[in-house]
Amino acid sequence: MAYPFKQIEEKWQAEWEKRKIFCVEPESKKKKYYCLEMFPYPSGKIHMGHVRNYTIADVAARYKMIQGFNVLHPMGFDAFGQPAENAAIKNKSKPDVWTDKCIEWMKQELRRMGFAYDWDREISTCEGDYYRWNQWIFLKMFERGFAYKKASSVNWCPKCETTLANEEVIDDGCWRCYAKVEQKDLEQWFLKITEYKERLLQDLSQLRDWPQRVLSMQTNWIGKSQGVEIYFRLKENGAKIPVFTTRQDTIFGATYIVLAPEHPKVLEMIKGKPQEKEVIKFIKKVAKESKAVRIASDVKKEGIFTGTYAINPVNNEEVPVWVADYVLMEYGTGSIMAVPTHDQRDFLFAREHNLPMRIVIQPSVVSRQLSAKELKEAYEGDGTQVNSGQFDGLPNTQAKTKIAEWMEKEGIGKIKTHWRLRDWLISRQRYWGTSIPIIYCSKCGIVKVPYEDLPVKLPSDAPFTGEGGSPLGKVKEFVEVSCPKCKGSARRETDTMATFFDSSWYFLRFCSPDFDQEPFDKKDVKYWMPVDQYIGGIEHAILHLLYSRFFTKFFKDLKMLDFDEPFTRLLTQGMVLKGGEVMSKSKGNIVDPDSIVKKYGADTLRLFILFAAPPETELEWDDRGIEGSFRYLNRVWRIQENLKEKATLELIKIMHKTIKKVSEDIENFKFNTAIASLMELTNSIYQIGADKEVFSNLVIMLSPITPHFAEELWQKLGNKESVIKADWPKYDSKILVEATVTIVVQVNGKVRSKVEVLAEITEGQLKEKVLADEKLKPWIQGKPIKKFIVVPKKLANLVL
């Protein structure tokens, strides 16, 4: 007979809600612990990814609760976003109604999983009480010039009919619908995240408890590269052509320069020259090629000579000026110096077009001296400067600095740092988001919506046709307003903010969800922040995590908080796979958590998901594995019928060992091995028989993992309070000390025997005992023992 999980789970979910036992203690003297998972978009259903994410967090939160911490473990909804609008178009409903319904469904499913949330702090970003503060923050940024409007070429998703941030473009496609992203010239709102680039990079070193992977992804994304801008000049008119390089040590080997086809100087350069027609033809051809084709690695680098020469400022050499597709206008200065001997791309291009090469760095290994004629590929490593004027003989790493300084002094170059990070484009041509609190007046220009008029609410009667752009622009009463300054007629901004704006500070709102003076109450934030443990998917490694770090730094500069980083510890949980592939509708390999809960209960699902793999690795769904977890709980359930008066010392010892292991493992998020050791204890109980104390401890240790199950058994054991109020068992290290120990005996590093000895035995006594061991005789064969190595209480190794 299976244990009655359905009844038990429903009973305790109701009981927890009634007793509000997961709500934080206000004004508490206890140590705080803020455990947060990335809040969901309310699609209406939770999937296995959610279950895994929230189960991991729930164990951490419950473990800290039972340890006596004041734990903030909130839940909310990232409720703005496109699916609500799409649903509105499809079902002729309204986004807010649809979203509310989805939130309700989702909450039901979250409840059924038994997560220990403080529901009193629930927030939803689509509520005026929340997005009002988005607008407030936007205005603060606007006042400081951190939110600004700029015309530029931006990413445009034709399917979603909206602009996208660089971070939202994945492999040239829209992150949401995978449609191919186009470039469009538009005037849009940006946030000046680049203002914080140095700090965003620097402070990564503070984040010691973040996964290396995320840190390196952010480092890459910010993309700092230090080098020199070197000024070449055109031979014919002395016009300055700056090139950016990080390899200024190779400048003496620059035998030509290359401009991007879009480079503004190209057209005037070729005017009237015999090459003019051909170059223009080439430029047009490149312009037609999509970016994806152009950067595909197997495409041959194409280029054409402009008929112009430039002067290399370090040696006054004349070098030809080329135009080529492999030079990009977006990066650096849109022009490069080419050093074919020490840059592989330049090498390929030079060989193709028969351009000159000169070695300027020789590797330190004499046998590998290079000659330009025999070069098979560019030498990009370190070495000694040659053919480099006064820098000859220097190691190139030193020459790098010396040359940079020298060029600055001579006025032929400037030390420069380039960054990959661009400002954050936040305008979205959508309805279901926070409207940007700006009014355009023909007389006053761009005018802020006054703070007292916030929130700028979304009109409820916008038409959802799916055609003709944002529904907001079609609502006359919304668009046509009077200017807050001159009271003349004006127009309201109809774009809304990217929803990543909403999630960039929600963790602060949870600290004081009802505060109505500012986005958050400084005093509460001081107590709760930073988040001690943040848990979510790797897909936010850059997007959400970078934006949140940016917002935190902005608030710090506003003196609204006093720390630099919002999330102390970060865990990125692995994906849930089935058949080796990520669960997805299109692959048809989805396992619905709700169906598992119905069949086996939430506790079994939680147990399986924690046991099947460590949190940060991928988890392969296994239908039979889940049955195993269910069997285990039933096995534990049956123990209560056979409790003994008193447990044996042997079992007590195993129990203490388990307490130690489980405590340490949960602390370190090694839930799979914690569960394994609970299973071992259970196996021992089956062999030896447990008393009430041992069984109680097993129940307490299971409680963060399978909370309903543990509550029920805890109650059956005669306890009145929730198991979350129990004392987490402590292990007694004295009991763990064994009087006798088994010593593994090796001969030349191979295990040949084992001896049982007193734990406190001396080395001499041990040696005597070991040498007396009959089993070892054939291995020693009377040979002299050169060395006798002892690892106390573990091992002895005889070296012959």
Place this chain on the structure above:
RNA sequence: GCGGAAGUGGUGGAAUGGCAGACACGCUAGCUUCAGGAGCUAGUGGGGGCAACCCUAUGAGAGUUCAAGUCUCUCCUUCCGCACCA
């Protein structure tokens, strides 16, 4: 190309430099049961041996060490991120 992570039984996965494969799934056998997608017990990396045992084995190869899955080097493979980034 650069950066990151990882390669261990049929499977998921364990192993502060010290008995490789904990725990579980699966499989095999036995017991129990009217029955089992239930329960209990035992076995289960490969090779050899009636057996006690022996040999061998953590992607490949070298090295350090009394001792290497673990440390170092070289190489291979897979996954992820960035990428003609100058």
